[in-house]
Amino acid sequence: MSPVLRRIVYVCAFEGLALLSSTLIFAMLGNDAASSGIAAIAASAVAVSWNFVFTTLFEWWEARNPVKGRSPRRRAAHAILFEGGLAIVLTPVLSWTLGMPIMEAFATNIGLLAFFLAYTYLFNLGFDKLFGLPASAQPQG
Numbered sequence: 199m200s201p202v203l204r205r206i207v208y209v210c211a212f213e214g215l216a217l218l219s220s221t222l223i224f225a226m227l228g229n230d231a232a233s234s235g236i237a238a239i240a241a242s243a244v245a246v247s248w249n250f251v252f253t254t255l256f257e258w259w260e261a262r263n264p265v266k267g268r269s270p271r272r273r274a275a276h277a278i279l280f281e282g283g284l285a286i287v288l289t290p291v292l293s294w295t296l297g298m299p300i301m302e303a304f305a306t307n308i309g310l311l312a313f314f315l316a317y318t319y320l321f322n323l324g325f326d327k328l329f330g331l332p333a334s335a336q337p338q339g
Contacts, residue, residue: 204332212321217242219317220310227306229296237295241310244288252280281311 199207220238225231256276268276285307292310293303 199329201333204329207329208325211325213242213246215321216314216317219313223310223313224296233296237292240291240295241288244291245284248284248287249280252283256280281315285311 217238220241221231221234224234224237229237256279260272285304288310289300289304289307292298292307293300296303296306298306
């Protein structure tokens with residue numbers, strides 16, 4: 199599979215399953231199906247938008263930093279800053295779409311972020327088993 203097609207399949211499958219999972223989670227928390235679906239779509243849109251903004255800013259900073267490469271420490275900082283920023287940006291959206299107080303939305307958001315940490319790991323594992331590793335991760339030889 200070409201790298202571009204692989205990315206398209208990956209994003210479509212990841213977001214499709216994420217939307218379904220989020221909708222079910224919001225519904226299990228006692229929200230009606232319509233607001234659960236709207237919240238899931240809004241959360242996905244916010245996450246994708248935040249990813250674009252954050253990655254742009256991070257890479258801008260990275261390009262100007264004299265230390266090059268992505269050490270485990272830099273990767274950890276990237277992940278923590280990304281998830282922390284997403285929690286801040288997404289909480290008011292969840293509060294509004296699910297009609298809940300901001301602190302309840304924050305708690306819901308923290309649970310959602312924890313779920314997506316495991317979801318992302320397992321999805322990537324399954325995707326790589328099903329479609330194989332991308333060329334960038336293939337052993338040299």
